[in-house]
Amino acid sequence: MTFEPESLGQSRSDLAEATRSERKRAGFTQTRLARLCRMSQTKISNIESGKLTPTIVDVELILEAVGADSPVAANILSLARTANTEWQDHWSSRRRGLDKKQNELARLEAVTTEFRFFLPTMITGLLATPDYVRASLARNTGDMSKTVAKKLERQQILMDPSKYFTFLLTEQAVRWPLASPIAMAMQLDRLASVSRIPNVRLGVIPLGMVGPIVETPLSVFTVYDRRLVQVETHTGALVLRDQRDVTEYRDDFERYESYAIFGDECRELLSEWAMIFTRQRK
Secondary structure, rough: OOHHHHHHHHHHHHHHHHHHHHHHHHOOOOOHHHHHOOOHHHHHHHHHHHHOOOOOOOOOHHEEEEEEHHHHHHHHHHHHHHHOOEEEEEEHHHHOOOOHHHHHHHHHHOOOOEEEEOOOOOOHHHOOOHHHHHHHHOOOOOOOHHHHHHHHHHHHHHHHOOOOEEEEEEEEHOOOOOOOHHHHHHHHHHHHHHHOOOEEEEEEEEHOOOOOOOOOOOOOOEEEOOOEEEEEOEEEEEHHHHHHHHHHHHHHHHHHHOOOHHHHHHHHHHHHHHHHHHHHHH
């Protein structure tokens, strides 16, 4: 599927209008449609007013209930898929303030129970030391102190026993010298420490293990429960809520996870790599 980022908001209003028109064409009240779809009348009303973005499954149920023609159904499903996709560009985030983005992430993390982080290029903020965080923001202009503080503040969520985290990092991500050698050695020690938190699984995919993987991972992505996936690119982040997308990324994650090293063996690797950085500073 291709789309223009600026069209996403319009697709939501188009979807609301299209579902409302199909219900009226079928001669159904909202109450009758809700009963046929096993939804509440309030949910149908919110979908038709654009207050709620329905899932693909919701739309499929509505289209089946109203008996929509195939071409019409295909068009409405296309609108639904686009409406479940969100583009967050870096330029907008910078204009609003990167610390605001940290607040948005904190709100999402607060309502999520199970996290899956795939990190092929660098270490995520939840795992980062202060020096690593500052190095990761070095390209940004202006005062980054609030953003650094927010990133570090978010790390407290790792200690919440009601939440479960799996972090998969490639060897490239772990060993990429983003900061000074001593800072990198401390960062790897931090990874080893976090890996001992009971509700955290932290694994590394060594370079020697990537051969059997058919599809090469290209982007950082995070799966939040079965709710959504955030895929990061060089210029922004794509947020996918379509359950087919979420399932696909969960399956990808499980495949990459099968090649990762966890526990004591992972910590031994991290220790070896930390020692290499330590020797570099001498």
